[in-house]
Amino acid sequence: MKCIILFILTIASCYAEVEFSGRPRNFSIELLHHTQLETDGHVVISPFGIWTLMTGVALGATGRSRSQLARAFLLPKNQNTILDGYKNLTKIVLEPKTQGVQLTSKNFVFTDKGFAIYPDFKRALTSNFGAMLIELDFTNPKSAARIANTAIESSGATVSNVLRSDDFEKSRMIVTNVISFKGLWSSPFNESDTTVEKFYDENKKEIGQVKMMYQRAMLPYSNLQAISASVVELPYGNDNKYSMLIILPYPKINVAEVYQKLSVVTLKDIFAKLESDVKEFGIEDVDVKLPRFKISTNVVLNKPLNSMGVTDIFNPKLAKFEKVSKNELYISAIVHKADIEVTESGTVASAATSAYFSDRISTPTIEANRPFIYFVIEKSTTTIIFSGIYSKPSIF
Structure with missing residues (x-):
């Protein structure tokens, strides 16, 4: 035995x-x-x-x-x-x-x-x-x-x-x-800007409330049609070694659909597109709304x-x-x-090559008021230290 x-x-x-x-x-x-x-x-x-x-x-x-x-x-x-x-x-x-x-x-x-x-x-x-x-x-x-x-x-x-x-x-x-x-965070959220807001499912049905943080900051951002999602990078510290990647599916696109595409579009592809967007559009202000969670x-x-x-x-x-x-x-x-x-101060834890990026006329906005994917990453090796999906709202 x-x-x-x-x-x-x-x-x-x-x-x-x-x-x-x-x-x-x-x-x-x-x-x-x-x-x-x-x-x-x-x-x-x-x-x-x-x-x-x-x-x-x-x-x-x-x-x-x-x-x-x-x-x-x-x-x-x-x-x-x-x-x-x-x-x-x-x-x-x-x-x-x-x-x-x-x-x-x-x-x-x-x-x-x-x-x-x-x-x-x-x-x-x-x-x-x-x-x-x-x-x-x-x-x-x-x-x-x-x-x-x-x-x-x-x-x-x-x-x-x-x-x-x-x-x-x-x-x-x-x-x-x-x-x-x-x-x-390299660019922390201001607690005074945090407000209670509605959170929805993929079909725009309200399923709860969250404490929504907000900031306008100069951050890498891409509208990535190859995975049907918007992506923003929130760096930690002072040397761009670690960051959190927020992947927000387009409206009426569920997390599972986006996740399946990540088997083809790698995180390295996403970071390459973020970098190319910065080179094309420059590093510019992005409005970010993200739940405390x-x-x-x-x-x-x-x-x-x-x-x-x-x-x-x-x-x-x-x-x-x-x-x-x-x-x-x-x-x-x-x-x-x-x-x-995840709080205001920080976190306490090749199809992509054909992606189309629309021209940025107004300030890009990423409002994570519906289910999203997140990764805490060491960037030089693209090692995922923590990863997850946020889909059930709660006040935190």
Whole structure:
């Protein structure tokens, strides 16, 4: 009988060209698509945090388990290529010198007392992924949860009570990634301009109210017909390294239609068009109306990953983790927890080549009073740190 190995991924609040970088970037779009189906379309996730954890998991997988993970997460076959690429990418993404931006990612491995991990796998997790390895007595789940949560909080993570006692009851090992982002807008919104306004669905039906922030600022903006949406970039800090991309579908166009087109029109295409628009029209004033919002997501990723072709790792009879331990293991659940807050001060977390851009006669306006897509991105690698869809209005 196989032992249960439970991998729990926990993402902290988001307050707000390396060839290898294309791998987490490309998988991110598909993952958000499948995850939003599990959350009624109102969601935040950290694709980079999930990719980080699952890349570490893949190092211990063999056979079909390894090949399925490699396909879904676009991992190269050679392990040294994975390790070197991961180091190079995380060095760029996770070491911000941007004034006004704080970004941290921590990996933890909690093992049951007496559960032996092969030295090579342990070395890969601790040396290459910077994971903190802690042995606990899982037969005392309350104590194990308390010690694990203390270790996570002591690392500087902005989350608390990440793990529950019942997470340890049937597990032998828990791998956790905690990522947090805090970014101050380069051009903050003025709180005195925030007003309560109506929010609509794609059919212009009122579905609630929001606290709508407003500013007129010089921001990159495009009317992108290739994806049937308007796009505005809201930079963080002082060096244009990190930004939030707001993608607002045209009236009567739903988010799903736009999202499908993102499989063809890449984020690099969108940034290229923003840049070309700035060159053509100059950087100019844009009227931006964006809800203050907070979204919390707690979702089991088993089904979204199944939809992406990752199935064997969840099956006790098929899972192969022969590089982890002599014990027969499988993954019982991958749980993802994420929070994002967007306020006036910041965030607390090739079809495109034929796109037509209309001439700008009046001040461009982007009014996010209907469902929209958002990405928090490291721009030089186009790495999606946090992403989501806002579709259920609330006063925040």
